[in-house]
Amino acid sequence: MEELQPIEAHPRKGNQLKFIIGGVVIVAAIVYLIVSSLSANVQYFLTVEEVLNKQSAGELAGRNVRASGAVLGDSIQYNMDTLELSFTIVHVPGDNLLLEEEGGLARALHNAVMDPSRPRLDVIYYGPVPDLLQNEAQAIITGEVLASGVFEADEILLKCPSKYEGSVPDQIETE
Amino acid sequence: MAADIGFGSLLITLVVSIYGIGAAFYGEQKKQKAWVLSAKRAMTLVFPLLTISVGSLVYLLLTNRFEFEYVAKVSSLSMPDYLKITALWGGQAGSLLFWSWLLAGFTSAVTLRKWDRDQDLLPWVIVISLATLAFFVLLNTFFENPFVSYWQTSEGITTAFSRPPGGIQLFPRDGSGLNPLLRHPGMIIHPPMQYLGFVAFIIPYAFAMASLITRRADDRWIQLSRRWTLWAWLFLSLGLVLGARWAYDVLGWGGYWGWDPVEISALMPWLAGTAFLHTVLIQEKRGMFKQLTMVLIILTYNLVIFGTFLTRSGLLSSVHAFSKSSIGPIFLGFIALNLIGSLWLLNKRWSYLKSRQVLTSFFSKESLIIISVVLLLGILVTSFWGVMFPKISELVTGQKVTVGPPFYERVAGPILGGMLMIMVICPLAVWSYASFKHLGRLLWKPFIVSLIGIALPLYGGLTRWPAVVAFWLVAFVLAVNAFEFFRRTRVRRKKGQDSLWGSIVHVLKRNQRAFSAMIIHIAVVMMAMGIIGIEFFQIETQGTIPVGGELSLGSYTMVYEKLDIFDTTDGRNVARAIVSVNKDGQTIDTLYPRRDFYYDSNQPATIPGVRSTLVDDFYVILVDWKVVSSEGATFKVYHNPLVKWLWIGAWVFIIGVVATTWPDKKSKPLPVRAR
Numbered sequence: 001m002e003e004l005q006p007i008e009a010h011p012r013k014g015n016q017l018k019f020i021i022g023g024v025v026i027v028a029a030i031v032y033l034i035v036s037s038l039s040a041n042v043q044y045f046l047t048v049e050e051v052l053n054k055q056s057a058g059e060l061a062g063r064n065v066r067a068s069g070a071v072l073g074d075s076i077q078y079n080m081d082t083l084e085l086s087f088t089i090v091h092v093p094g095d096n097l098l099l100e101e102e103g104g105l106a107r108a109l110h111n112a113v114m115d116p117s118r119p120r121l122d123v124i125y126y127g128p129v130p131d132l133l134q135n136e137a138q139a140i141i142t143g144e145v146l147a148s149g150v151f152e153a154d155e156i157l158l159k160c161p162s163k164y165e166g167s168v169p170d171q172i173e174t175e
Numbered sequence: 176m177a178a179d180i181g182f183g184s185l186l187i188t189l190v191v192s193i194y195g196i197g198a199a200f201y202g203e204q205k206k207q208k209a210w211v212l213s214a215k216r217a218m219t220l221v222f223p224l225l226t227i228s229v230g231s232l233v234y235l236l237l238t239n240r241f242e243f244e245y246v247a248k249v250s251s252l253s254m255p256d257y258l259k260i261t262a263l264w265g266g267q268a269g270s271l272l273f274w275s276w277l278l279a280g281f282t283s284a285v286t287l288r289k290w291d292r293d294q295d296l297l298p299w300v301i302v303i304s305l306a307t308l309a310f311f312v313l314l315n316t317f318f319e320n321p322f323v324s325y326w327q328t329s330e331g332i333t334t335a336f337s338r339p340p341g342g343i344q345l346f347p348r349d350g351s352g353l354n355p356l357l358r359h360p361g362m363i364i365h366p367p368m369q370y371l372g373f374v375a376f377i378i379p380y381a382f383a384m385a386s387l388i389t390r391r392a393d394d395r396w397i398q399l400s401r402r403w404t405l406w407a408w409l410f411l412s413l414g415l416v417l418g419a420r421w422a423y424d425v426l427g428w429g430g431y432w433g434w435d436p437v438e439i440s441a442l443m444p445w446l447a448g449t450a451f452l453h454t455v456l457i458q459e460k461r462g463m464f465k466q467l468t469m470v471l472i473i474l475t476y477n478l479v480i481f482g483t484f485l486t487r488s489g490l491l492s493s494v495h496a497f498s499k500s501s502i503g504p505i506f507l508g509f510i511a512l513n514l515i516g517s518l519w520l521l522n523k524r525w526s527y528l529k530s531r532q533v534l535t536s537f538f539s540k541e542s543l544i545i546i547s548v549v550l551l552l553g554i555l556v557t558s559f560w561g562v563m564f565p566k567i568s569e570l571v572t573g574q575k576v577t578v579g580p581p582f583y584e585r586v587a588g589p590i591l592g593g594m595l596m597i598m599v600i601c602p603l604a605v606w607s608y609a610s611f612k613h614l615g616r617l618l619w620k621p622f623i624v625s626l627i628g629i630a631l632p633l634y635g636g637l638t639r640w641p642a643v644v645a646f647w648l649v650a651f652v653l654a655v656n657a658f659e660f661f662r663r664t665r666v667r668r669k670k671g672q673d674s675l676w677g678s679i680v681h682v683l684k685r686n687q688r689a690f691s692a693m694i695i696h697i698a699v700v701m702m703a704m705g706i707i708g709i710e711f712f713q714i715e716t717q718g719t720i721p722v723g724g725e726l727s728l729g730s731y732t733m734v735y736e737k738l739d740i741f742d743t744t745d746g747r748n749v750a751r752a753i754v755s756v757n758k759d760g761q762t763i764d765t766l767y768p769r770r771d772f773y774y775d776s777n778q779p780a781t782i783p784g785v786r787s788t789l790v791d792d793f794y795v796i797l798v799d800w801k802v803v804s805s806e807g808a809t810f811k812v813y814h815n816p817l818v819k820w821l822w823i824g825a826w827v828f829i830i831g832v833v834a835t836t837w838p839d840k841k842s843k844p845l846p847v848r849a850r
Contacts (some may be wrong), residue, residue: 023549033585037581044576045576
């Protein structure tokens with residue numbers, strides 16, 4: 001391609017119209033793709049309390065939603081034969097400011113697990129136990145709320161803030 | 176002591192950078208070469224200075240100095256030395272220092288080139304590079320200092336660099352250790368590559384801005400920064416592929432890319448940078464789209480900083496994100512300043528960059544390139560919108576929402592298909608005037624050959640049409656490139672002087688850049704094939720089986736042979752299954768899927784066993800096992816066709832980019848000034 005020298009062109013400005021139309025068509029197609037895909041794929045991101053409220057109002061039937069809460073360690077059960085994993089998550093405020101008031105995510109998760117009066121949600125999932133599933137982890141689950149009120153997750157993301165953030169190592173000693 | 180040296184050196188770097196900015200600016204304004212020269216020397220100095228800082232931190236990590244907060248958080252006694260070194264970028268403060276160090280490497284290196292013909296650009300390149308460096312070093316000194324240690328005061332345990340009043344230094348016995356997911360050889364190389372790719376874009380950006388400030392209208396800044404840009408692009412691409420590879424090897428979910436916000440924030444500068452590289456071609460050949468080229472380099476650089484901001488501010492929740500940090504607002508301020516400053520400057524110089532040339536034909540090379548640039552930017556906008564939409568929606572409606580992988584896949588899939596389509600015809604298109612007829616004459620033979628790409632999958636029983644189309648496009652691109660290569664060789668041969676081999680060598684030499692572009696595009700197609708394979712044809716199964724039991728998937732059967740549980744010297748408890756893989760009744764391989772439990776961080780990591788061939792990958796995860804009887808275990812198994820081509824393509828890609836940066840002998844044009 002290097003040996004092909006460009007031919008000096010003397011085009012009329014009017015010819016540019018077809019390129020503008022062509023460009024607009026391509027851009028419009030991309031915008032259409034984005035807008036249509038977005039409306040089809042946006043999910044609610046809810047707290048446990050919101051899930052329960054919306055569920056009782058019948059707003060969640062058949063909808064794919066995402067929810068987050070604190071994992072209750074004692075509730076984790078796993079059936080190796082059916083690969084059925086079940087656990088309970090506890091309500092944690094969704095607002096960052098509220099989390100800050102509670103003293104950060106790690107503390108908020110701890111408070112949630114310790115407080116029996118908080119709203120709770122039972123979760124089931126079929127598949128391997130995620131590596132980070134443990135007491136006071138933050139679980140972000142994606143799936144559907146079944147008619148029984150149990151959340152059937154098809155994806156679980158976990159975060160354990162206490163492990164790597166803000167905490168002073170346990171075995172501390174002075175010299 | 177080491178911490179004092181490290182922090183001291185960091186402070187000196189900050190002072191030297193600020194001096195350099197001042198000296199370069201003053202020297203430029205007063206036309207005093209000595210000041211500019213002094214600024215240049217200051218810039219040469221930043222890399223050695225930060226090397227001392229980085230060296231000190233590595234020393235603290237290697238000598239287990241857990242009284243330092245950073246060391247205690249990312250390292251532990253049981254970690255092997257190589258992991259202690261990689262812990263340098265395992266946490267926020269250290270990785271920021273590492274980032275500054277690499278940035279300093281590039282800015283120092285650029286001072287070492289010969290500047291004789293481009294003296295007028297030098298002061299501004301210095302100002303822009305050092306301003307960026309100063310910003311990052313500032314973050315490291317005042318907000319994310321890796322050299323702070325633990326102190327016991329009357330108010331409790333705090334962290335500070337120097338002794339607070341009445342403070343007693345604390346010496347933890349052990350650290351919490353590096354996150355187990357990061358303890359993988361892939362992590363030795365993925366973050367440095369990614370960071371190199373990010374920081375190297377400072378060089379073309381600094382040259383672009385210097386060119387705008389000095390009112391130059393020529394392509395000199397592009398020639399000067401071309402090789403830097405290509406290296407930046409190579410590193411960034413490698414960073415992305417290595418990250419995908421690490422996810423595939425370590426994360427144990429049978430995938431390689433999850434449209435995680437931080438992955439996207441690394442993809443965005445890549446998309447903008449790739450678009451930039453393509454408009455540069457048009458600017459060099461036809462002198463067109465100079466304004467767009469400028470917009471794209473500004474966009475690329477700012478997306479680099481924006482990506483760093485997203486990752487480090489705690490704004491996103493992601494597997495990659497660092498913990499919440501106070502540096503968010505400062506980052507936003509820096510990005511705003513940069514973006515507004517560079518766009519204002521571009522606006523002032525807009526008319527200098529006008530081109531008299533216009534597009535003449537839809538099928539000319541320049542219009543095809545522009546279309547692919549628009550498509551790349553389409554994916555960029557999609558990515559940006561997908562990351563930002565939830566935040567915007569929350570602000571506007573108060574309702575938290577998320578956007579998952581299906582959104583990105585639905586948009587990016589067709590756009591990638593369109594890009595493959597353009598890659599088909601682009602090598603055959605000519606600059607300026609090109610008619611569809613001319614293109615058609617060159618296209619019909621490769622087109623017929625490409626039908627194999629439809630026939631073979633259909634014959635193999637494939638019915639999903641997106642996959643058939645994808646395979647056809649792959650075949651078409653390969654056919655076009657092969658035909659084009661042979662056409663040129665034949666033309667050369669007809670001239671009669673050369674042997675066949677001689678003609679090939681001659682054609683390659685004459686068209687070095689065109690052919691390296693061809694190699695890169697073939698590499699992209701290979702990678703596309705891997706992506707098509709895993710996206711369209713991945714199948715999976717899972718089950719619990721006793722020792723000697725079988726699990727079948729596709730044409731494979733795996734047999735669970737044995738389970739070993741043992742402790743390692745580096746603080747892991749390993750449960751490792753031995754699994755043999757059978758095909759057509761014969762054992763063809765043995766795999767060792769395992770689960771490592773890290774005592775220090777109290778966390779498991781799942782490492783799959785993979786048999787990888789050109790045709791497919793057989794990927795086995797050990798999910799769980801019955802400890803007491805040790806006779807049953809649960810496995811999850813994936814069959815991922817063609818995915819190996821993704822990694823092979825990455826190697827070919829490296830070859831292509833290295834080939835294109837290979838020095839070619841070309842005369843250099845003189846600078847052109849506007850008006």
